[in-house]
Amino acid sequence: MASLLKIRFLIQRKFLNSTAKFLSSKSSAVASTSGQESADLMELSSEEINKRLMTFFDLPDNWIKEEVKSGRGWRIEELRIKSNSDLHKLWYILYKERNMLMTMEQAAKDEVENMVSPERLVKVEDSMKNIEEVIKERNRAYWQLEVGDSSPVERRRVFRRDIFGRWRMIACSEHLIPYWMNSEWRKFNAPGFGADVINFNRRFNEIQLNRRMSQLLKQQFYCRQLLKRFPNIDLDHLQERFPDIDIKHIKDNNDEYTLQNRISRFNQIFYHKKKDI
Incomplete structure (x- = not known):
């Protein structure tokens, strides 16, 4: 795996030198407008580019090892005693380590080989989750002290x-x-949908509305029966149990509701009898 990674990811020195010379010559032609850029390109070397590129990979000595020993992840108790600046630095250290491990994982997949000590990635991700949890705790405490709200918007x-x-x-x-x-x-x-989706939404909303209305009617009927059987029932408790129902209105008009139900029921029975005849 080490040889394949070297062949695949290390950039040839000659190619980089020729590229740097070409870019430096091209930039020197427009030195009047971009003198600083040409100076930066001339200072750029292949060794520096290789170092920058190899930061996305593990140490070459670890490529041939069967196991890379690593410590445990950061605990929440340990992170709570650190300052915000220390957490900020630690976050980017773990962020860089996670990028390196993900690159090694993808390289191992491309070469159809097992990654060396894949548990390192899990430890890094757990540490980053713990840091985020500590930051959320501090944000909640700040909002509760300054604003009086203990539930701030933690993520947009x-x-x-x-x-x-x-x-x-x-x-x-x-x-x-x-x-x-x-x-x-x-x-x-992706946003955007067609006429079929609009038609589906109309029918779906109609079904949801019918279900909601059926649920409310059942709750109203249940409350009317309770008020009819127990006139001295606690109205406040009943209102808390059914917040969408106006319990006071049902109690004041319970007799009228009962009469309307009797009339509708009689008409329904009479209609069926007449139909059978």
């Missing part, structure tokens, strides 16, 4: 439609692939 969320035209609260997250390149994501998450 947007109200958008999905592919079925339904409104959903979608949490903003980091995308590893740009929007215009991620065709698989756009198939299921």
